[in-house]
Amino acid sequence: MAARASRKLLRDFLFRRACTTPIAGARHCSSAAETAPKIPHFSKKGRLLTGTTLGLVIGGGAYVSTVDEATFCGWLFSATKLVNPFFALLDPEVAHRLGVSAAARGWVPREKRPDPSNLGLDVWGRKFSNPVGLAAGFDKNAEAVDGLLGLGFGFVEIGSVTPVPQEGNPKPRIFRLREEGAIINRCGFNSEGIVAVAKRLGAQHGKRKLDETTSSSSSSGEEVKPGGKAGPGILGVNLGKNKTSEDASADYVQGVHTLSQYADYLVINVSSPNTPGLRMLQGRKQLKDLVKRVQAARDEMQWGEEGSPPLLVKIAPDLSKEDLEDIAAVALALRLDGLIISNTTVSRSDPVTTNPAASEAGGLSGKPLFNISTSLLKEMYILTRGKIPLIGCGGVSSGEDAYKKIRAGASLVQLYTAFAYGGPALIPQIKAELSECLERDGFKSVSEAVGADCRVATPKVHASSVISLLQSDIKTALKSAFGILDGPLPVTDWCRGRNKSGEITVDGYSAESTISECKDSSRIVAPSIVEPWSPSPSCSAGSTSTCLKDVLPAKTDTFVIPLPAILVGCPKQIDPNSYLTVERLE
Known part of the structure; x- marks a missing residue:
């Protein structure tokens, strides 16, 4: 009845409207023969479908209102999987632009669930809620920092940013290798330039400061939450050089001066394969000169209580052992804050070689890069003796992958x-898997697991081998090198140093063996990054050992001592050509 009455009222209204509306050739509709316009009559099937849809929407909304926020958040992340097939149909660069735009406009889910407690860690004095970050290359121009951090990343790295805007290499320049879970790109540092990025970051930074000021009164007394200059997460700024620039150092210095005030950490990118001559900056002398100049530019700026942002270098995976040793030496000597290992590779191995896109020039990323970059990461952790925080990058697609990177030496x-393939739903999945891996192996935190595969347990097979140390020669040498040495000589090697009464000595110095092989073949040992010295005549009467005072550099933090010079009655298992690296502890 109600439906029939509604249709009658609507028919009468339209009839009156038609009669009072001027029509070409007639002023009014006055003919008695005129009939009311016919209103479409919806079928029972249509009414049923409409009613069902409205009912589901209303019922669903009512149910959602009773569901906790965490569950609803999980639904939203899972729902993003429905969009992935659509992006897969698009050109890779078009899909990338849509992804950045969606994150910039807030059209992506926002993580409301807290991270597992065992994922939190401190690096460079910054609190990370979790160690999983987004690498540079996705948000090159800082368009979507808030949206990306909102997805649940512990940190986001923007860039690479060049001083002057540049288009990059001609398109097409991004190629999918879907079956291999890989991508080849030769973008070539396409960037809007540091001025545009600085304006964008400045506006975002100002808005956050205003929000923090507004909420500070109500949140006083609460514990310090993870995050940095980007709010809830940590923001890294990756710096690049222009393709036509003749002074690479000047480009990086300009980036530091303009963007460092907005960064929680800075990255010098010297490893992209798509900028001619860039990877040459990884050479020992070139890298040392570059890092010193950039460090000076950063340190000459005025910084508040939080201090200057840490400076990292991103290196390539296509390096020789000698290259790695040079980079490690520079990093230790200049006290570099960190290394990112690694960028994309120019190599093509099976099964990538069977893909038609494998012949495209550019850097390969994704699953095929995992083993290469993880092996490199492990080697660099050993070379730097765990003293420099490392970020593992390359082929991470699961929580197990992230865990392997961490065990190989990565702090992040x-x-x-x-x-790009898995979308936002991948992030909570990786974090949950990583947390489970830590619990499974008995680690209470990420920090406990860092470098677990590189650690060496102290062997007990040589406990009966008594080693006499030439105390006078070594103490003289250490005093010459460090300026001071009190107490008994401490040397910790796989055969531990002992004093005259046979007790293991410890008083502030340590030594590491650089033996390439030992009785336990599974044991990993760190190779020396300092060249050894040739034996010289002894300065101690009646001694046949090397006089360390003559061969050690003065006032150094790290130096190498030939084993025969400090050990008498050396066990046969020790290679007489091995060395001990002695270093000052922090």
Whole structure:
């Protein structure tokens, strides 16, 4: 009845409207023969479908209102999987632009669930809620920092940013290798330039400061939450050089002066394969000169209580052992704050070689890069003796992958290609898996697991081998090198140093063996990054050992001592050509 009455009223209204509306050739509709316009009559099937849809919407909304926020958040992240097939149909660069735009406009889910407690850690004095970050290359121009951090990343790295805007290499320049879970790109540092990025970051930074000021009164007394200059997460700024620039150092210095005030950490990118001559900056002399100049530029700026942002270098995976040793030496000598290992590779191995896109020039990222970059990461952790925080990047697509990077020496991990394929739903999945891996192996935190595969347990097979140390020669040498030495001589090697009464000595110095092989073949030992010295005549009467005072550099933090010079009655298992690296502890 109600439906029939509604249709009658609507018919009468339209009839009156038609009669009072001027029509070509007639002023009014006055003919008695005129009939009311016919209103479409919806079928029972249509009414049923409409009613069902409205009912589901209303019922669903009512149910959602009773569901906790965490569950609803999980639904939203899972729902993003429905969009992935659509992005897969698009050109890779078009899909990338849509992804950045969606994150910039807030059209992506926002993580409301807290991270597992065992994922939190401190690096460079910054609190990370979790160690999983987004690598540089996705948000090159800082358009979507808030949206990306809102997805649940522990940190986001923007860039690479060049001083002057540049288009990059001609398109097409991004190629999918879907079956291999990989991507080849030759973008070539396409960037809007540091001025545009600085304006964008400045506006975002100002808005956050205003929000923090507004909420500070109500949140006083609460514990310090993870985050940095980007709010809830940590923001890294990756700096690059212009393609036509003749002074690479000047480009990086300009980036530091303009963007460092907005960064929680800075990255010198010297490893992209798509900028001619860039990787040559990884050479020992070139890298040392570059890092010193950039460090000076950063340190000459005025910084508040939080201090200057840490400076990292991103290196390539296509390096020789000698290259790695040079980079490690520079990093230790200049006290570099960190290394990112690694960028994309120019190599093509099976099964990538069977893909038609493998012949495209550019850097390969994704799953095929995982083993290469993880092996490099482990080697660099050993070379730097765990003294420099490392970010593991390359092929991470699961929580297990992230865990392997951490065990290989990474304090933090980054992903990009897997995110491009898996979308936002991948992030909570990786964090949950990583947390489970830590619990499974008995680690209470990420920090406990860092470098677990590189650690060496002290062997007990040589406990009966008594080693006499030439105390006078070594103490003289250490005093010459460090300026002071009190107490008994401390040397910790796989055969521990002992004093005259046979007790293990410890008083502030340590030594590491650089033996390439030992009785336990599974044991990993750190190779020396300092060249050894040739034996010289002894300065101690009646001694046949090397006089260390003559061969050690003065006032150094790290130096190498030939084993025969300090050990008498050396066990046969020790290679007489081995060395001990002695270093001052922090």
